[in-house]
Amino acid sequence: MTTDDITREAAAADERAALEQAVTEKVIASFADSTTDRFGRLMASLVRHLHAFARDVRLTEAEWEAAIRFLTDTGAICADKRQEFILLSDVLGLSMLTIGINSPPDRAVTESTVFGPFFVDGSPHISLGGTMSAGAAGRPCFVGGRITDEEGVPVAGARVEVWEADDDGLYDVQYEDDVTQARGHLFSDEKGGYRFWSIVPSPYPIPDDGPVGRLLRAANRSPMRPAHIHFMVSAPGFRTLITHIFVAGGPHLESDAVFAVKPGLIVEFAQQPPGRAPDTDVMATTWYRAEFDITLARAEA
Template structure:
């Protein structure tokens, strides 16, 4: 028995030596934060390998998986963000970086479909022109935690159509369903779009294989993305989710928070805000946004 224990101790010592050698290799960094992050990463990664006793075949499969994720990523699709999302890493990062204030609007995942330089629109304009779906009017107010309206705050929005597709997912796409605007002197904003629909995250790549292996759903509940920026305040990245959606309790990327679930009220055809006359049913959502001050 002593020989068995000696062998186990030697094995642990060999494994510990590898970890300490790699950690030590980052101690030459002149950036303390870099050293901290990399040292912790190495210890946790090595700990995972030791915990599950990772086999060479499994290591090869992991490398092949990451290689495929890189190969499928392009300017319109970010497989690594999807991977981060379905592993809950995105939401954990959101959580540890959210302002510790219960009076500010909660943040959630960024998602893989943001596009820089979305068009500027005037308040009340329609960003869903040409998109399929029920017309939807969204309005609200951006304030600080003291309730004061924030004039000139940049409100960026993007959403999918009734089929659950974003503009960038269509071949030869033109930008639609996304824009940015600035709040008025009272912090108010409004725009027209189309009623968002639930949709599956892209699952024809390695992340989809991961979900299928776990028999997990790829579905996200219907939502509209927001990014709100105002000088002196913490930038907010969030969604509003459609109340009653069947996937609220099983979001593939764990992004739903109860405070972000919003009623989309259905209206009959006829006169609508901003001088619109709508010949079909349309919906309305109110989303008031509270930004936390920078620390």
């Protein structure tokens, strides 16, 4: 290749880059008169980064078409009991990144993690010390702790929503019988205490029979999540906390498909012998106990 050839190729590459950048700038300019400054900023940044990605990987038309089909399939599989776009956000780490960006700066408060796709409004109310398992398969487990603010002051009357998978790794909404199991809500007492009976959670795969599953298989990634119980804790004057507790020593803690594990949320589920147990009759079999204290952040004024 001669010097002239190299010069011509460099000039052609510069011209192509200029034309590509002109497209990006024209699209960004189209959002200059957006109805709000925030919307305009979001869209300009989205276009800038999206176009930069396409240039970086030199996106082919076939790959663009495959991406459109993937997003179309993702929308098509969504239903009232399945949100594939949340699942996609989870496995790409976007959910956890957004949670981190919006988390309170105070490290004393309980850490947040992903919401997950299996929350359902209208869970049954359970009394303090009551059971939420409602017949779900699993080993009996007693969970309790205190809810306080950053100064250690008890938060009375906090609403504690809890839900989890059964021993087969399935949530109640994944069954077809419309039975509500392993979910409920309760309220903390005057000392901030909460407690309930449930079952020891089990590891399970995220739904992988759709587009997100295809993505994971293409990446040779596992769909497994470590065993956990979901919490959503709310109280007037405080930021709502969405978090999990994970079973210490369980599998998949280092390879959670949705990147949600944090060291401060790993809790010992200690095996207990048959005999006396809190808020219930004498247990004829072994049971488990988990203690999880919760610190809420004050809502911003």
